[in-house]
Amino acid sequence: MTRVLVIAAWAYNPSEFWATLKAIRKEGWEFEVISTKPVIEEERTRNERFKVRTLNEFSLDEIKSYAGLTFVGGNPRTVEKYFYDPKTRLIVEAFNQLRRPIAAVCATVPSIRHIAKGKRITAFPSSKTLSLLKRTGAIISDNSLEVDGNIITAQHEGVIERMMEELIKQVKLNE
């Protein structure tokens, strides 16, 4: 069974969250959501709370069992936790070494900046996001969706379905 790993902000954006999971379910695949906290909740209403595994509970040995990785954003402060988190960096680098597709949307894009040197990417154009990406040598594009090898980035949640279509296409090609 194909499995996709989803790293979500603990205060998640519902549009990004459900669109991501629905796209995976549509293929009949399995997903696993991990976050910095054991309970994640919808960013505005604080309802729809779900128990998930934390990043600390996730072992790097498990990465081989996942066909792809995607990020889900949310409250900016909870998203920024991933920018400097060493475990997130290790997970992203391990997926990249296996040449498995890695997708990030909107403000989550700097979480994958360590593998984006010389790659064309797009992201939510906030000053923090752009400065982090520029510092790592990524080629920042103004397109709403960018695909450069196994790195798929979307500028905003409006193109998340297209981003997931691309991730699914790459997973199928790898199979």
Next chain:
Amino acid sequence: MRIVPVTPDEEEMLETTGGRRGRVAWGIIKEFEESGLDKARIELERSPVSTVQLLRAYIKSHGLNLRVSHRRGEIYLIKTENKEAKPLAPEVVDEH
């Protein structure tokens, strides 16, 4: 001023935190829970402005399913829905 060595009784007492509760908020919330009411007006001889802050801080730090309302100079305590976290099963995604 004098520095006095502690007695064995005091030594034993100091080994624990003493189970300190909120001096004001704990008493109010305990009585409210014991009343069995879902909503209640709290009549106090304290300033409502400071009491509301104490209650809100206590409820937040203890993760209680309660809400404090301060209307027309009165304090109200209201029980809220229990927001339990559920496992993220595939069926939950299909329902959306």
